[in-house]
Amino acid sequence: MNTILEIRNLHVHFPINIGTVRAVQGVDLELRQGEVMGLVGESGCGKSTLGFSILRLLRPPGEIVEGEILYHGRDLARMEEKELLSLRGNNISMIFQDPLSSLNPLFRIDEQFIETIKTHDPQISKQEAFDKAAQVLESLGISPERLLEYPHQMSGGMRQRIMIGMALVLDPDLLIADEPTTSLDVIVEAQFLDLLNELRKQYDLTILLITHNLGVVAQLADRITVMYGGTIAETGDTCSIFDNPLHPYTQGLLASIPNIKLDQPELHTMEGAPPDLVDPPPGCVFHPRCPRVMDVCKKESPKNFRKDGRIVRCWLYG
Amino acid sequence: MAELLKVENLKKHFPLQKGFLDNLFAKEKRFVRAVDGVSFSIRKGETLGLVGESGCGKTTTGRLVLRLLEPTSGKVIYGGKSIFSYSKEEMRRLRRNMQVIFQDPFASLSPRMTIGEAIGHPLKIHGLAHGKDAERKVMDLMEKVGLEPASFLYHKYPHQVSGGQRQRVVIARALVTNPEFVVADEPIAMADVSVRSMILELLIRLKQEFDLTYLFITHDLATSKYICDRVAIMYLGKIVEIGPLKEVFSKPVHPYTSTLLAAVPVPDPKFRRTHPIPKGEIPSAINPPSGCRFHPRCHRASADCSREEPPLREVGEEHWVACNLRGQW
Numbered sequence: 001m002n003t004i005l006e007i008r009n010l011h012v013h014f015p016i017n018i019g020t021v022r023a024v025q026g027v028d029l030e031l032r033q034g035e036v037m038g039l040v041g042e043s044g045c046g047k048s049t050l051g052f053s054i055l056r057l058l059r060p061p062g063e064i065v066e067g068e069i070l071y072h073g074r075d076l077a078r079m080e081e082k083e084l085l086s087l088r089g090n091n092i093s094m095i096f097q098d099p100l101s102s103l104n105p106l107f108r109i110d111e112q113f114i115e116t117i118k119t120h121d122p123q124i125s126k127q128e129a130f131d132k133a134a135q136v137l138e139s140l141g142i143s144p145e146r147l148l149e150y151p152h153q154m155s156g157g158m159r160q161r162i163m164i165g166m167a168l169v170l171d172p173d174l175l176i177a178d179e180p181t182t183s184l185d186v187i188v189e190a191q192f193l194d195l196l197n198e199l200r201k202q203y204d205l206t207i208l209l210i211t212h213n214l215g216v217v218a219q220l221a222d223r224i225t226v227m228y229g230g231t232i233a234e235t236g237d238t239c240s241i242f243d244n245p246l247h248p249y250t251q252g253l254l255a256s257i258p259n260i261k262l263d264q265p266e267l268h269t270m271e272g273a274p275p276d277l278v279d280p281p282p283g284c285v286f287h288p289r290c291p292r293v294m295d296v297c298k299k300e301s302p303k304n305f306r307k308d309g310r311i312v313r314c315w316l317y318g
Numbered sequence: 319m320a321e322l323l324k325v326e327n328l329k330k331h332f333p334l335q336k337g338f339l340d341n342l343f344a345k346e347k348r349f350v351r352a353v354d355g356v357s358f359s360i361r362k363g364e365t366l367g368l369v370g371e372s373g374c375g376k377t378t379t380g381r382l383v384l385r386l387l388e389p390t391s392g393k394v395i396y397g398g399k400s401i402f403s404y405s406k407e408e409m410r411r412l413r414r415n416m417q418v419i420f421q422d423p424f425a426s427l428s429p430r431m432t433i434g435e436a437i438g439h440p441l442k443i444h445g446l447a448h449g450k451d452a453e454r455k456v457m458d459l460m461e462k463v464g465l466e467p468a469s470f471l472y473h474k475y476p477h478q479v480s481g482g483q484r485q486r487v488v489i490a491r492a493l494v495t496n497p498e499f500v501v502a503d504e505p506i507a508m509a510d511v512s513v514r515s516m517i518l519e520l521l522i523r524l525k526q527e528f529d530l531t532y533l534f535i536t537h538d539l540a541t542s543k544y545i546c547d548r549v550a551i552m553y554l555g556k557i558v559e560i561g562p563l564k565e566v567f568s569k570p571v572h573p574y575t576s577t578l579l580a581a582v583p584v585p586d587p588k589f590r591r592t593h594p595i596p597k598g599e600i601p602s603a604i605n606p607p608s609g610c611r612f613h614p615r616c617h618r619a620s621a622d623c624s625r626e627e628p629p630l631r632e633v634g635e636e637h638w639v640a641c642n643l644r645g646q647w
Contacts, residue, residue, distance in 0.1 A: 141597075185371040185599075187371065187599075189581065190591070213583060215582065218585045219589075219591075221587075257511055258515075260539055266544065269515045273482065273513075
């Protein structure tokens with residue numbers, strides 16, 4: 001399969017008054033054409049920062065200090081802003097957690113669609129843009145009349161579908177979805193996941209699905225990348241990660257999620273708290289909480305080791 | 319087991335704010351029927367889960383049970399009479415026995431109080447302990463909820479500790495007056511996966527240690543499985559199914575319960591959902607559908623369902639369902 005996006009040794013820093021937050025520390029990630037990659041981890045692990053840095057949407061003072069982000073071979077990390085503008089939306093789109101704060105409350109939905117379309121294609125007429133928006137909404141199962149409504153007239157699930165409609169109207173090939181179902185209720189979440197699954201085929205999408213919800217990735221993702229403390233713990237295909245997690249963090253994480261279908265009497269708990277990224281621990285960032293810690297873990301940062309077709313960043317496999 | 323608390327036909331209708339024009343043309347006053355006739359009882363020592371999607375009225379029910387809100391009608395019977403007829407003095411004593419843990423540990427703590435002061439504050443309010451005595455009590459409790467070393471954390475401010483520790487502070491503060499009943503309103507919804515399981519385990523352990531009874535309010539069905547003995551499923555201000563957790567989860571009778579259970583994303587890539595997921599979202603609680611409130615979205619609905627509002631009927635031991643079909647399809 002073709003690689004659509006390749007991130008190499010990415011470092012993102014946020015210099016703040018008490019030091020520098022090393023939010024992303026040397027991340028490698030590869031997205032293949034047509035796959036759904038689940039990027040999972042707990043809050044503060046750097047997963048959203050990674051997503052934002054692909055489109056260079058980091059809020060100041062965040063900056064990419066090292067590394068490459070190759071999209072079809074072109075480095076987004078060093079691209080001119082103007083060139084990047086034409087890629088955003090046209091080629092790579094993003095949807096966010098909170099659809100209410102992503103839509104402008106003062107404008108009708110059709111106006112927001114038309115603005116998006118016309119920004120990228122000034123030649124297109126208003127009517128054509130409107131028709132295009134109506135067409136996208138139909139593919140999402142929304143009647144085009146709702147284009148004439150304002151965001152507050154819609155429910156949360158509807159707004160999130162409008163957001164994905166806006167992300168798809170320019171026909172991108174890569175969609176970055178940052179916690180797209182976190183603000184939705186479980187039935188609406190299930191509807192949205194079904195929709196996303198249909199859309200990926202219909203629009204031939206590659207999706208980077210950023211979430212803390214392992215249930216969501218299990219149902220949608222082809223491969224999974226687990227992040228911890230600004231680094232990648234493990235990457236592999238979904239089934240093998242769930243069946244046989246290699247990294248001790250992945251093992252702990254999977255054991256601590258509640259599963260409605262399983263008859264497990266109690267949940268596993270992981271001691272300790274995630275690392276302080278201003279002053280990360282030396283060696284492996286997970287070593288202070290790791291049940292299988294060795295001497296080398298405290299001194300030297302692990303490299304990406306390959307095992308059973310997976311990449312795992314842990315000295316156990318070195 | 320003895321009944322600790324009984325809720326009878328509780329209703330809470332919030333009036334909708336009217337605009338100037340509505341007043342001018344004397345439009346009919348409208349209400350949000352947040353809780354619309356809820357009855358259940360909680361036995362001493364059990365954990366009852368109140369589960370539903372946002373807007374179903376579960377939090378409003380929790381607040382009514384604590385009398386943090388006055389009801390439109392209905393009773394919450396505790397200690398032989400309805401708490402809504404308690405005098406001020408009786409309420410003060412009641413507050414000591416009924417405590418609450420909210421979802422957001424950031425908003426629940428004053429940034430100006432140290433952790434020790436915050437936990438000890440209820441002791442001061444209720445005049446239960448003073449000075450060194452109170453401090454010792456607080457430190458004791460801090461150790462029990464895993465806030466260690468207690469003497470070090472006692473003088474810290476909430477912003478200096480992690481989110482998980484903050485939730486422990488909130489829990490300790492709820493327990494310091496030695497209550498017998500605790501309403502936990504989404505106590506772990508804000509926490510991360512690894513913190514979540516820790517807090518859950520703590521709540522289970524404390525229940526044993528302090529001989530507590532919980533009303534556990536949550537939208538997360540998977541989590542409720544680990545802590546609840548019985549569970550009540552709410553939809554649009556009403557309980558649609560209530561029963562022992564194991565039975566409700568393994569043999570749900572109400573079509574809404576089975577839909578809700580099926581919609582939970584299962585952390586197993588080999589599992590594929592087969593149950594149909596209804597289109598649309600929860601209708602408005604201002605004008606709830608006639609008859610059974612779930613009928614417009616129900617894949618089993620018949621013509622009767624839009625006419626007749628089903629009462630809760632017993633379908634198994636302690637298992638009650640408000641559905642005209644009662645699983646007979």
